[in-house]
Structure formats: C-alpha cells, structure tokens
Amino acid sequence: MGAIEKQRNILDFTLSSLGRRKGKNIALVVVYTFVIFLLASVLFFTHSLKKEASLILQDAPEMTVQRLLAGRQDLIPTHYIDTIRQIRGVQSVAPRLWGYYYDAMSGANYTLMVNAELNDRAGEIIIGNGVSMRSMSGIGNQALRKNDIIPFKTYDGSVLTLKVRGLLPFASELVTADLILVSEADFRTLFSIANDQATDLVLNVRNAKELSTIAAKITQIHPDTRPILREEILRTYDAVFDWRGGVIFMVLSGVFFAFIILAWDKATGLSAEEKREIGILKAIGWETSDILLMKFWEGSAVSIAAFFMGIFLAYLHIFLASSILFEPVLKGWSVLYPSFRLTPYISVYQIATLFFLTVIPYTVVTIVPSWRSATIDPDSVMRM
C-alpha cells in the first residue's frame, strides 16, 4: 500500500538524517536517557521494596496485638492470651518475643527474634545473610560461618556467647538480612524479660471478614491493647513507599525541567543547515504533513532510544548494582546491606507510568517547534 511505503521512505530518510547530525542528537539522547534512568530507578526501587514488604507480610499473622503503656508500646502480659482465646472466631493466639540489638563492634542494629525451633537448643542462633557478612565477632572482614561463636552483651553488661547453627535462606534478603533467630531462654536472659511477658501477641482467625469485629472486642476487654491488622501494615508500607517514591520524583522534577528546557531549546534552535534542508524538501515536493511525519519519526527514534537505554541502565543499577545511588536515601535505616540485591521485578504498569512522565512531556514540548519548522515556505530556498 502506498501509505505504508510512504511511511517507510520517510522513516528511512529520517533515520539517515539523525545519523548525519550525531553531535546535536547525542547530547539530547544522553540527557534524555539520564532523566529516564533516574525516574526508572526510583520506580523500580520503590516497587521492589513494596514487593519485598508484601513478601514478608505474606507469612505475617493476620492480627498482632500490642500493649500500650503511656502511649508507648510495652511488654504484654501472657495471661491476656486466655481471655482473647475466648473470643468467638479466634482460632489461635500465640505470644511473640522479638526486639533489636545494637552491636557496637559493627555499629549495626540487628533484629532478634525467638524461634520455637531453637527452644530446646539454647545457646544456638540462626543468622541472616547481612549479619554473616558484617563481622560481629571482630575477626575482620571474614564472613561468619556455621559453628562460629558470637558474643552478645546482656542487659547488665555481662557477655553471653552464642553459636551459629546456620544461615537463613536468601529468599528475601531485605527481610532476613539483619535477622538473628534465638531461643526463648536466651532471649529472656539477654534482655531480662519475665516469663509471663511477651513482646506482642499474634492471632489467627477463622474468617477474615470478622477481623475488625474481633479487633473491636479485644480493645473492649483489654483497653490498654492495640490490635494491628496485616492489611493495615501492608497498606501503610505501600503508602510509605509510594510516598517516598513520589517525594523523590518531586526532587527530581528540577532535573526533569532542565531536560524539558533543553529539549525545547534543541527543537526550536534549528541550525541554518536544517532550515535549508527542510526548505529544499518542501520545494522539491514534500508537504507540511510529510515534514511533520519526519519530525514525528525523529522524535520517536530519540524517545525510543533514550527510553530503552534509560530503563536498561536503571535495571542494571537497581537489580545488579545494588541501587548504589539511592541506598542511603531510600532505605536509610541500617548500615547492614553491603551487597543488598532486590528481586528483579518490572511491570507493564511501571513502564506505562514512566512513559507518561517522560515521553509525553518531551513530545508535547517538541510539537510546536516541529510544526514551526515544518511550515517553512517552500519558496524560502529560492529567496535565500
């Protein structure tokens, strides 16, 4: 069909024209790619964090009950378990013991959690990957292995040594990196927690629809408690990560506007040579829409090149290079993650969002300049 051949011919010519003006276009593509790289990195990063968070929470209990004392979370008496178990619809209630441990030697905070499997193996621990990399034992930079001995400082300053029984699997590094699993006895010794107290309680219910009713009943029976639903945590995580991503986007908007101005400048500042060429094309029989078509292909070629390069680089950055650029900004809660890797995850939605935030503004900015250059009078070459 003629229309398709025409598109092909004009596309051919456009691509060869782009090649002829490498200098001008390369600068634009580099900046364009950089902008897309930045935005894509933020998107991929926050999205993966969300994904990781939801992975953790998949196994989390449907409801957690905490006790509040003077507006702060406090240890919860284990006898609450009995009254809560009485509530209709509650399937099981279990106490949990967990907390944080600051290790002065490595300068890192670890999450300590009691694991029932270790209860008859007091004196042994299972550690996450991050813990093993960060030398707690002070042996230098060597990674911790099975059977290594780690000293812990207890509440009163004495030392408790625990033996590494094994490492946690890699599945989700973000969650388990700083985790140390200990036995109940060791945990209580370490922090001096009485036997009738726990950090919080976890509940399973028969029917997920009754969660909020049960939560209401719990606060009725024990007004000093605060039930938290898994859905709420998930929602909060989502909102927090989205919000962080959004904030970074706003910070990056400066870079983005700089790019838009550059694009505008490049599009309006046609060289005399380009103007002459368009004049010639029009004089020898090209029409305004043909030139507009050429400009459309030109913009598409630049956008597609920058878009894919930017996404590719962002992918490398986030999933292979451990997000070196933002780690301190977005995570910022631990010094633990030397080689932190997120599970690669890209969706069509992220790509579409990115397209809206970059290619569409670029296109809009170039419409008027391309139209202006396309409407050069055909007889202009004769009057030059």
Place this chain on the structure above:
Amino acid sequence: MIRLQNVRKVFNADKSNEFVAIEGVNLSIDSHGATVLKGPSGSGKTTLLSILGCMARPTSGRIMLKEREITSLPERFLTEVRRETFGIVFQQFNLIKGITALENVMLPAYPNGEKHASLKKRAMDLLDLLNLTGKAFSKVEWLSGGEAQRIAIARALINNPAIIIADEPTAHLDTRLSREFMEIMRQLKKEGKTLLIASHDPIVYDSTVIDRIVEMRDGKIESSGDVP
C-alpha cells in the same frame, strides 16, 4: 498551459515594511516552449517563478493550470500539483549533504508512496541517462560542480514532470558548465518538456533553446516577446 491573471503578491501586508513583490502580472505560458524570466535582482522574477511553480500562493489574482483553477488550493493539494507537474533546479543546486547522490535524486518521490525498489530503479535509469551511474553511491559533497548540476537535474526529473523550472541555474557555473546545462535543457525540450528559467545570464537568454523572453522590472512585466 499556465495562465496568470492580474496576480499580485504582497509581503508583510498592513505593516510598516509592507512590500509589493509583484503586481498586475498577466502571463500565459504555453506547453513545450522555453521561456526565460529576465530582469535585475529584486525585479520579482523569483517571486513570479515561485507562484508559477506552485510554491507560493498569490495575495490576489487567479492562476489556471491546464484549465484547472489552482489559485486558492491549500498547500496540501498545491504540493501534490507541484510534485506531479514541476521539476525544480535551484541556484547552487541545493542538494542535501551527507546522503548519496542516488538518495538526493529519489527524495522528491518519497511522499508518493512508490515502492522503494522500483523508485530506486527509476532513479538509477535517470542517473544512467545523465552519465552519472558511477556516482550514484557517492556523497554529494564529493561531486564536482558539473556532476552536482546533473544530479540536481536528475532530481528535478524523477517525478516525470511536464514543466522544468530553473532559478538562476548558471549563476555559480563557469561558461563551459553553463553551456552544458543549456544543452541538457535543449534535450529536455526536445523530449517535450516545458522550460521556465529565471536568469540574467546571456548564455541562457541568448541561447537558441529559448523561444520567449519575459522581462521584469519592479514587480511588473516590462516586455514579453518571442525570440525571433
């Protein structure tokens, strides 16, 4: 073939720098002839040529092309008419740098939507005709003046137009190349093309190829007569 009636073209209308390029022009160009527009620079030759060649629309007046009124045809359609009817050779040839001679010749036909292969074949045939086969794949900036001139002619011929328009074609050529140009024009005229040349070069207007000379001054036609 082309008839102009009372054509007027104004630039910067209603502004302080208003400028009337041509005024009250009545002209009729016959088929198969060779006409020269002659006159000093600023006399309106180029403007008249661009109106005749459907590159610009007159501010007022009427234009008929082969009994079809094209005065108020929008650019979209005027371009189509121009592409089909006119082949244009510019002063300095105006070839596009950085691409091959062959591509330059093919350019005017791109918007027609012709198959690339058949278009390429036609372009090669034209280059062959003008003894340029060997230069087809050279970049135009490597061509000699004479070769560039013939490429420009090949480009004007690619859409097989009935009328060839040339604007000061010999202005940058030496005498030998100017004569060579006129020889090619003679050939084209013999093949039945209508020639329309703006020039103040005696090699052009004194050439035996020319049938008619239209003299212009201050945007008006001063005299118009057949060459004896």
Place this chain on the structure above:
Amino acid sequence: MIFHPGILALLLGSALTTSMLCYSAYEGVRIIRNWDISSGSERQLELERRTYLVSTVMSYVLGFQLLSLFLFIYTADTLSPLFIGAMCAAGSLNVNGFGYSALVLKIVGCLLAGLWLVVNFTDNKAYDYPLIRKKYWLLLFITPFLIAETSVQAGYLLGLKPNIITSCCGTLFSADAKTVMSDLLALPLSLSESAFFLSTPITIVSGLYVYFKTKGAYLFSIASFIHFFISIAALISFISIYFYELPTHHCPFCILHPEYGYVGYPMYLAILVSAVSGLGTGIINPFRNIASLCNVIPRIQKRFALISILSNSVFALIVVYGILFSNLSMAAY
C-alpha cells in the same frame, strides 16, 4: 492525596493534553472567525498553517487519551490495596464520587477525539476544506469534555485517602447492589447473551452493506452505537464470567490483569475502534453531496466499515473462544 508515581503521571498527562486542546480551541475560534479559503492573504496562509498544528495536536491528544484511559484503570487497580475492601479497580474507583465519572468521561473523550480525527481526515481530502468551520465547532464542543475529564480525574485522584472503606468488585458487581451495573447483571444471562449475539451480526452485516453498496451509513452508525453499549454490558454480565470461570465475578477490570492473559486490552480496544469507525461513518454521511467530497466520502466510509467489521469480528472471536474454552460450567448454577 496519595503521592503515587502513577497519580503524578496521570495528572501531568491530563494537564498537558488539556492545555494543548485549549490552545487548539483558541486557534479554532480564530479559524472559525477569519477563514477565507479564496483569499491568498498572509493571514489566511497563516491560518492554513495553524490547521496543521491543530491536526497534529489532536492526533497526539487521541493517542494520549487512549493510553491514559488504560493507565487510569491500571492505577486504580494498583491502588486498591490501600482501601479496605477494594480488591481491584472496581473498588478503588468507588472510593469517592468522582471515580466512575472520570472513567466515563475518559471513554467519551476517546470517542470524541477519534470522531474529530475522522472528520478532519475527511475534510483534508477535499481541496476546498468544506468542513473546516464545522470541524472547529466540533473541536469547541469537545474541549469542555476534556476539561471536565481532567478536573473530575483530579478530583478523584486528589481526593483519595487510604483506608476509606469502599465496596469491592465482589459487592459492587454482585447482583443485589443498586447500581446501573447491577441492573445490567439483573438481566438474565440469556438476555444479554442473545442481545450480544444478535447485535454483533447486525452491526457486521450493516457494515458489509456499507462496504459493498456504500449505502445505509446511518443504519450502520446507529447499529454500531447500540452495539457499543451492548458490548460493554455483555462484557460485564456474561463474557467476564467465562474468562474468570466464576459465575459471580462480573468485574470489568480484572479482565485486564495478567492472570487472564491481558485479554481485556484487545477486547476494549476492539470495542472502542468499532465505535469510532461506526460512528465516524455516520458523522460524515451528511456531507456526501458536497462536490469536493462526493468521491471521497464513499471511499472513506468503505474503509471505516471494513475497520469496524474487522474489530467486531476480532471481539466476537475472542468472546467465542472464551466461551468454548472456559472451564465454567453454567449448568451447576
């Protein structure tokens, strides 16, 4: 407001599209007032140049509108975990009163932009641009819709606050809730099914009539218009359940999810394309007697009829495929 990249993208995209359209409308007013094709004055030449700008802008507007429609649904889908009870876009769109209005306005925006391009395409084929004033009046008519769309969408997105209890697709699209959608579901399955399998051949046959005889454009146009609504109703009331393989799941959005192989995209695209080409055939029909258009319009109508026939067939084939290969057994219910 939720600070979500998708929301920022939608707001930015809409703002850009609408401002471009407003600018075009401004040019439109100038064209309507000053257009005089017989003049060769500089003003007229300048106006003619502006028509190229407006055409370009409108093509981009249509493209962006179409993308933004799907991005909007997708965003609503992504945000659903933030709202209690919302399981997909159906729930998040219900979080405040603007959600569904924004969606409807977006669809209307796509159809109108598509129709404008049809008229523009037709007009550009005639050497005297006979429809120039009409098409710019149409542009002025379209502009408020897109402004409304942008504002309603902004109202929806800015008004989103996580945790608001909302109904999810399970309740909104189950047969006892009182909404238009649920009225659709209250139709016996056999009724919507037979309506769909009746209107599909009617639309295709009337399209074929236009294609071969270049007559009956209005009939075809009306059939396409009705078919547009029947298709959407059918999609919600019976087509969806074959794809979900659940007799109670009627959500029109989940079908866009990867679990269902993104099958919703070709279906919705087919519905939109067939509506624009069908309505487009009718909208240019009154002008078929204009001298410069009498040869052009039948050819364009033929082309649009063909496009409509193809997209309707694609849609029908997907539906038939879904029904034949579904594991849903209706006998049990």
